[in-house]
Amino acid sequence: MGSGRVTLVGGGPGDWDLLTLRGARALQEADVILADHLGPAAQLDNFMDLTGKEIIDVSKLPYGKQVAQERINALLVEHARAGRAVARLKGGDPFVFGRGYEEVEACAAAGVPCSVVPGVTSSVSVPAAGGVPVTQRGVAHSFTVVSGHLPPGDARSLVDWDALARVGGTIVVIMGVRNVRAIAEALIDAALPPTTPAAVIQNGETPAQRTFRSTLADLPDLFERESVGSPAVYVIGEVAGLAHA
Known part of the structure; x- marks a missing residue:
């Protein structure tokens, strides 16, 4: 197992500048970003350099495209175990109907360090x-x-x-x-x-x-x-x- 880690980042409700400073720092430090479609996901290049970062779309669109939660959990663990800093960018707050705790549990079960950055719900x-x-x-x-x-x-x-x-x-x-x-x-x-x-x-x-x-x-x-x-x-x-x- 590598020395990677996972950070769940609450991206806020809409425009990128509603992201917290701590959340922005976690994204800047990440090697891999797993992003939802809500919040600042589509505006990352407005406030950070994406050079060298892998961006993975794991959107769950209402009544549309759905990336299975089990697949998201597996990607978090896979990249962290490979020694990468992983940011999981979610709209709003990770723990307000965001399935954030399921991802925390998946990381804990795999022995992967995981922290949570609250977001504006x-x-x-x-x-x-x-x-x-x-x-x-x-x-x-x-x-x-x-x-x-x-x-x-x-x-x-x-x-x-x-x-x-x-x-x-x-x-x-x-x-x-x-x-x-x-x-x-x-x-x-x-x-x-x-x-x-x-x-x-x-x-x-x-x-x-x-x-x-x-x-x-x-x-x-x-x-x-x-x-x-x-x-x-x-x-x-x-x-x-x-x-x-």
């Missing part, structure tokens, strides 16, 4: 980019971040949508474009008022960002009217109705 930063605070004094004292990858009622889902409708505060949904109608209907069926404010931010923190506001009841139709696609984050709760600059 899209669940908070993207709403902020659209003028929506996830908390606000006197309005919302809590927020819940959920994955909408699986629809309500799916046996594999770990989300209690009925409880979310009752708990109050702000609901932030990521990876929920395809299931927005089922999610909105489930929350309304669980007695969350249809008039609850909602907002959606597509391509947050990039030049292509679009922000829309609606109500919970109208949210699915808004997605259809505006052809909202991934990546998009939507916020449900009173904070989505706050006036903004």
